[in-house]
Structure formats: structure tokens, C-alpha cells
Amino acid sequence: MFKTMIAPLFKNRKFLIGLSIFIIFILLGLLGPIVYNVDPTEMTWDFEQAPSSTHPLGTDTYGRDVLAQLFSGIRSSLYIGLIAAVISLVIGLLVGTFSAVKGGVVDDVLMSVTNVVLTTPSILIAILIASYLKVRSVEVIGLILGFFQWPWFARAIRAQLMSVMSREYVYLSKMAGYSDLKLIIEDLIPTIATYTFMSFVLFINGGIMGEAGLSLIGLGPTKGISLGIMLQWSTLMDAVRRGLWWWFVPPGVAIVAITASLLVLSTAMDEVFNPRLREE
Amino acid sequence: MSNSSKAFIKYIGRKLLFLVITYIISITIVFILPRVIPGNPLSQILSGLSRTGQSNPDAIRAAEKALMEQYGIGKPWYVQYFEFLGNAFKGDLGTSFTYYPRKATELIAPVIPWTLMLLLPATIVAWFLGNTLGAFAAYKRNSWFDKGVLTTSLIISQIPYYWLGMLLVFFFAVKLDWLPAQGAYSQGLIPSFTWEFIGDAAKHYVLPFLSIVISATGGWAVGTRLLVINELGSDYVRFAEYVGMREKTIFNYVYRNSLLPQITGLALSLGGALGGSLITEIVFNYPGTGYLLFKALTTLDYPLIQGTFVILIASIYLTNFFVDFIYALIDPRIRLGQEA
Numbered sequence: 001m002f003k004t005m006i007a008p009l010f011k012n013r014k015f016l017i018g019l020s021i022f023i024i025f026i027l028l029g030l031l032g033p034i035v036y037n038v039d040p041t042e043m044t045w046d047f048e049q050a051p052s053s054t055h056p057l058g059t060d061t062y063g064r065d066v067l068a069q070l071f072s073g074i075r076s077s078l079y080i081g082l083i084a085a086v087i088s089l090v091i092g093l094l095v096g097t098f099s100a101v102k103g104g105v106v107d108d109v110l111m112s113v114t115n116v117v118l119t120t121p122s123i124l125i126a127i128l129i130a131s132y133l134k135v136r137s138v139e140v141i142g143l144i145l146g147f148f149q150w151p152w153f154a155r156a157i158r159a160q161l162m163s164v165m166s167r168e169y170v171y172l173s174k175m176a177g178y179s180d181l182k183l184i185i186e187d188l189i190p191t192i193a194t195y196t197f198m199s200f201v202l203f204i205n206g207g208i209m210g211e212a213g214l215s216l217i218g219l220g221p222t223k224g225i226s227l228g229i230m231l232q233w234s235t236l237m238d239a240v241r242r243g244l245w246w247w248f249v250p251p252g253v254a255i256v257a258i259t260a261s262l263l264v265l266s267t268a269m270d271e272v273f274n275p276r277l278r279e280e
Numbered sequence: 281m282s283n284s285s286k287a288f289i290k291y292i293g294r295k296l297l298f299l300v301i302t303y304i305i306s307i308t309i310v311f312i313l314p315r316v317i318p319g320n321p322l323s324q325i326l327s328g329l330s331r332t333g334q335s336n337p338d339a340i341r342a343a344e345k346a347l348m349e350q351y352g353i354g355k356p357w358y359v360q361y362f363e364f365l366g367n368a369f370k371g372d373l374g375t376s377f378t379y380y381p382r383k384a385t386e387l388i389a390p391v392i393p394w395t396l397m398l399l400l401p402a403t404i405v406a407w408f409l410g411n412t413l414g415a416f417a418a419y420k421r422n423s424w425f426d427k428g429v430l431t432t433s434l435i436i437s438q439i440p441y442y443w444l445g446m447l448l449v450f451f452f453a454v455k456l457d458w459l460p461a462q463g464a465y466s467q468g469l470i471p472s473f474t475w476e477f478i479g480d481a482a483k484h485y486v487l488p489f490l491s492i493v494i495s496a497t498g499g500w501a502v503g504t505r506l507l508v509i510n511e512l513g514s515d516y517v518r519f520a521e522y523v524g525m526r527e528k529t530i531f532n533y534v535y536r537n538s539l540l541p542q543i544t545g546l547a548l549s550l551g552g553a554l555g556g557s558l559i560t561e562i563v564f565n566y567p568g569t570g571y572l573l574f575k576a577l578t579t580l581d582y583p584l585i586q587g588t589f590v591i592l593i594a595s596i597y598l599t600n601f602f603v604d605f606i607y608a609l610i611d612p613r614i615r616l617g618q619e620a
Contacts, residue, residue: 116302119600120593123558125309128589131577132317205438212440216559217574231443235563240446241461243454252443260438267434267502 008272015272018264025258029078032071040068040225051246058246061237066230070250073227076138077208078258080226083142084149084207089200092150096157097188100165101180111158114151122148123213130219138221145210146203153199157192164191194273198266205262212255227251288608295604299597306593307368310586311361373590374583378576384587388572392591394464395568398485399550399557402492407546409493410500415535417501418508429501437498442559445491449564452487460484462565488564492557496549503545507538540607547603550596 009015033040044063051058057066099110126144130136164170164187173187208227214220215228216235234240234248355363367373373384410433417429453461465471465481511517511534520530558570565571569588576584 115298116305119302119597120306121596124589124592127558127573127577128310128313128585129317131580131582131585132313209438209440213442213559216442217562217577219577231446235446240449240563241454243450245450248443248446248450252440252446255440255443256435256438260435263434263438 009269012268012272014264015268018261018268021257021261022265025074025254025261026078028071029075033068033075036068036071038065038068040064040072048244057250058244060233060239060244060247066247066250069225069230070227070254072225073230073251074254074258076221076224076226077211077228077255078204080138080142080145080211080221081204081207081258083139084146084210085200085203087143087146088150088153088203088206089196091147092153092157092199093196095150096154097161097184099154099158100161101184101188107158111155114154117148118151118155120148123210126210126214127217127219130214134222136220136222138224138226141211141214141221142207145207145214149203149206149210153203156195156199160192160195161188164188194269198269198273201262201266201269205259208255208259227255291608292605295601299601302597303594304365307365307590308361310368310590311364314582315357368590373587376576376584376587377581378579378584379581384584385591387584388569388587388591391568391572392595394566395557395561395570398488398492398561398566398568402489402557403496403546403550406493406496407500407542407549410497411504411539411542413497414501414504414506415508415538418505418512419531421509421512426505430505433498433501433505435498436495437502439495439498440559441491441495441557442563444495445488445560445563448487448491459486461487464567484566488560488566491560491563500542500545504538504542507541508534511538540610543603543607543610547600550599550603 041064044059046055046059047061047063049055049059049063055065055067057070059065060069095110095114099107099114122145125148129144130141133140170183170187173183178186211220211226212228212231215226215232218232220226220228220232228251230251231248234244234251237244237247239245239247371385376382376384376387379387413429413433417426420426449461452459460466460483462484464484465477466484471477471481517530517534520533557568558573560566561568561570562574569592573585573588575581576588
């Protein structure tokens with residue numbers, strides 16, 4: 001498995017670039033708050049300072065250090081992305097696999113639900129749910145976002161499994177008396193593993209983007225700092241029109257860099273695993 | 281009646297049924313949410329009301345009355361539900377708290393054109409631009425043009441609409457002072473069909489429009505490029521090449537075939553763009569549905585929040601339906617009753 005699947009990945013230049021950038025941001029999120037030991041929520045009298053040696057990225061309207069906010073923002077945004085991705089992946093896998101394996105009524109019902117969720121703009125339902133919650137933890141935001149981004153994945157999984165199910169070796173396994181579970185684990189899961197991993201990467205991406213959107217309209221986590229909350233404060237305090245670029249540029253750059261690196265990662269995987277896209 | 285038109289009617293009928301069902305489901309979500317989220321919905325909403333800074337006791341009492349009416353508190357839940365559903369289909373989505381006694385729909389109707397005017401042209405322009413760029417990049421695969429388009433698109437497609445909007449405002453409105461930074465027209469002007477007003481609105485239109493177009497184009501380009509590359513590897517292309525068909529002719533076929541899935545994508549993205557443009561409107565203080573929703577959220581005006589939600593959802597489903605209709609007209613497989 002290593003030789004056929006993982007080794008070619010590390011020969012792909014795009015994969016390496018994407019992975020490096022993503023790892024840098026993971027390290028910034030994990031180590032940043034420890035190495036740069038400044039409280040991101042502490043208000044000081046040094047407000048709206050441009051970047052200087054005391055505040056490398058300046059301060060906001062409440063005199064809070066922007067660099068410290070950026071580090072903890074990266075940390076919680078990655079965390080929200082991860083939660084959202086795990087939830088979407090689990091729901092998508094369950095729905096897609098059951099639909100394909102069980103067929104019939106189960107398939108019809110699950111696919112109707114999938115189509116309804118797919119056509120409903122998730123950000124709107126997320127806004128509606130978040131508006132009813134007085135206290136919103138980072139985990140709850142990840143949960144809400146994860147709940148709405150699985151449908152395209154479930155559909156793709158179902159389509160792939162349906163084609164696998166019509167192959168001879170699956171018939172053989174069925175004749176050998178495999179249970180549904182054993183069939184799923186031994187014959188079906190390996191065929192969708194790479195696609196699943198690619199989708200996982202995109203789900204993290206979606207979670208991070210979704211958090212930023214929710215936070216910007218005031219429905220993000222009610223405690224702590226995230227990249228979206230930084231953007232929210234800078235919007236509330238009219239930082240753009242007052243030219244305080246050091247406040248709204250860094251969180252945006254971080255969002256774009258993280259999500260773009262994830263997208264590059266997933267396209268690189270697609271190139272490696274999809275023979276039609278392989279560069280000759 | 282021919283078989284093909286029968287299949288067509290059946291297809292449209294099924295889509296229409298799906299439209300009604302999804303609308304009922306979304307209204308049901310609006311009905312259920314305040315009831316399943318922990319805490320007594322009424323008391324939670326009322327305490328939210330007093331937090332909005334509404335100190336006038338008459339206004340609070342009026343809102344309370346509106347709430348009781350809207351939710352039919354005290355009646356059995358199923359009666360409440362069907363009343364709610366019936367009202368929603370009649371276009372009555374409750375009475376606003378902040379703008380009492382105006383109905384939510386009365387407040388939403390006048391802002392819808394602003395959103396549509398911003399959203400529809402921007403989405404369609406981005407769709408055409410992205411598809412052309414992506415197809416051309418796939419055609420010139422691995423050239424500098426392809427690599428340039430791909431890299432730029434990948435990065436641009438990851439820039440959130442609203443952040444791009446912030447950057448545009450910063451450079452073109454704050455630093456260069458070329459264009460207005462916010463609003464849909466200058467303060468003091470009254471919307472009318474005069475040259476003065478149209479010119480002023482056009483200036484305000486540029487930045488929000490660009491922020492949506494630029495960020496959406498990248499995504500389309502990446503998608504189309506991939507579809508065209510996949511299509512170029514298919515058997516009929518190999519065959520056409522083998523028999524010596526002209527390259528341009530082959531490419532035209534490939535382009536048309538690759539565009540079909542992008543039409544469904546357009547419908548989905550109109551929905552997604554509505555969500556995205558909500559936030560763009562907030563960044564630009566653009567007086568559309570997004571900005572109204574934002575104001576409703578900051579004052580916890582629940583009927584207005586729900587009303588905006590239901591109307592946005594309805595318009596998205598309707599758009600999807602029309603796109604499905606058009607799709608069936610141009611794709612023979614659907615017209616003949618064999619779905620792709």
C-alpha cells in the first residue's frame with residue numbers, strides 16, 4: 001500500500017507544496033500561542049497601533065495584540081474545521097454506504113434526504129440554528145457546519161460503491177456468505193479510501209470558511225478568538241474604511257493560505273490517483 | 281402525445297413535487313427549531329427582546345401579542361403547526377418585533393430587487409467567464425496559460441467573497457478614493473429613474489459586483505477545466521481523433537458536453553451565492569436581503585429572521601426548478617426520460 005499509494009504522492013510537487021503550507025499553519029496554531037506568550041484578549045491602552053517592534057502586527061480598537069489573536073485564531077479555526085470535517089465524513093460515509101449496500105427503499109429515502117439538504121443553502125440553516133443559541137462554543141459551531149456539508153460526498157460514495165458492487169469479486173464474496181458489514185469493510189471501503197481522504201481535506205476547508213462566514217455576521221463562537229471573529233470585530237469597528245489594514249488583512253491571508261493549501265493537496269491527490277489526470 | 285413529451289411532463293412533475301416538499305420541510309424547520317432548542321422558546325425570545333435595548337413597555341407588550349398570535353401559544357402543537365404552514369403559504373410570516381406592527385414580508389419585499397440585481401448578473405458573468413477560461417486552459421493543457429489559470433483560480437476561489445470585498449474597498453475606496461465605499465446609492469438621493477440616480481447607483485455597484493464575480497470565477501474555471509480534461513480522455517474523442525475530425529470540431533463537442541453538469545452547478549451556486557452575497561451585503565452596507573437579515577439578527581427580531589429565511593429558501597428552490605426545466609430542454613437524455 002505504501003509503495004503504490006503513498007510514495008507517488010510524495011513525488012508530486014503540488015502535494016508537497018500544499019502539505020508544507022498546511023503543516024506550517026498547524027505549527028503556527030499549535031506552537032504560536034506558546035512561543036508568543038501574549039494574551040490575545042487582554043485590553044491595553046495601546047489601541048489601534050500600527051505594527052511595531054512591541055506589537056509585530058499592531059493592536060485593535062481595544063488595544064489587543066493582533067499577532068496573539070492571529071495565533072489563537074488559527075488554532076480555533078483549524079479545530080472547528082477538523083470537527084466539521086469529521087462529522088461530515090461520518091454522516092456522508094454512513095448515508096452513502098447504506099444507500100449503495102441496502103438499495104431499495106433505504107436508498108430512496110436516504111437519497112431524498114440527501115437531495116433536500118443539498119439544495120438547501122447550508123449557510124442559511126446554520127444562521128437560523130446559531131441565532132437561537134445564546135451560548136455557542138467552538139465545538140457547537142463545528143457541529144452545525146459539519147451537519148450540512150456531507151451531501152455531495154454521500155452521493156459520490158454511493159455512485160462509486162454501486163459500480164464496485166457490480167464487479168465479480170463482490171459477487172464472489174456474497175456467494176461466500178459475507179455479511180453486509182464484512183463486505184463493506186473488506187471489499188468496499190478500500191475502493192473509496194483515497195476519495196474519502198480527499199473529501200476530508202475539502203471538508204476541513206469548508207468548516208474553516210463556514211466559521212468565518214458565521215462569525216462575520218455575529219453568529220460565531222461566543223467565547224474565544226477565531227479568524228472569523230477577528231474579521232467580525234474589524235468589520236464592526238469599521239477597520240477597512242479607517243485604513244487599519246493590519247487588523248483585517250492577516251486573518252484573511254491566513255484563511256486563504258490554509259484553505260488554498262488544502263485545495264492544492266486534494267487536487268494533487270486527484271492527479272496521483274485518477275489515471276486520466278496523471279501528467280504524462 | 282409523444283413518448284418524449286410524456287416523459288418530459290413526468291420529469292417536470294417530479295421536480296415540482298420536490299419543490300413543494302422541500303419548501304414544506306424548510307418551513308417545518310423554522311417551526312421546529314425554536315421548540316427543540318433547550319429553554320422555553322417564548323421566554324427565551326422575550327428575554328432576547330428585552331436585551332435588544334427595547335425599553336418602551338408598549339412595544340414589548342405589542343411584540344408579546346404578536347408572538348402569541350404567530351405561535352398560537354396554548355393551542356395543541358399540530359394546530360399551531362398547520363396554522364403556521366397555512367400562513368406561510370399565504371405569504372404571512374409573522375409580525376416584526378423591531379418594526380411593529382409591520383409584517384415581515386412587507387419589510388422583505390422592497391429589499392429583494394437589490395439583492396437580485398447584485399447577485400444574478402454577478403453569478404452569470406462569473407459562470408461564463410470561468411467556463412471559458414477553464415475550457416481554454418484544459419485545451420492548452422500544461423501550457424503556461426493553463427498553469428497560470430489553474431494557480432490563480434485555485435487561490436482566488438479560496439478568497440472569501442466578503443474579504444475580497446474588504447480588500448477592494450480598502451484599495452479603491454479608501455486609498456485611491458475612486459469609488460464609494462458603502463451603500464447602494466449616495467445618502468440623500470431617492471431611488472428613481474433619473475440619470476443622476478442611475479449613475480450614482482452604478483458607481484456604488486462596481487465594488488460589490490466585482491467582489492462576487494472575481495471570487496466565483498476561479499471556482500468555475502477549476503471545475504470546467506477538470507470536466508473538459510476528463511471528457512477529452514473519453515472514447516468518442518479518441519475515435520473522432522482517429523478518424524481525423526478537425527480539432528476545433530472535437531473541442532466544440534467536448535465543450536458542450538462538459539458544460540451540462542455546470543448548468544446544474546449554476547443552480548446550486550445561485551443558492552450558495554445567495555448565502556455568500558448575504559455577507560457581501562453586510563460588508564458593503566448594501567440594502568438587500570442580507571443586510572436586512574443582519575439587522576434582524578443583531579436585534580434578535582425572530583419573525584423577521586424566519587421570514588427572510590423562508591423567502592430566501594423559496595427563491596433558491598424556485599431558481600433550481602427553473603434551471604432543471606431548462607436543463608431538460610437542452611439535454612436529450614432527460615427529455616427522453618433517461619436520466620443522466
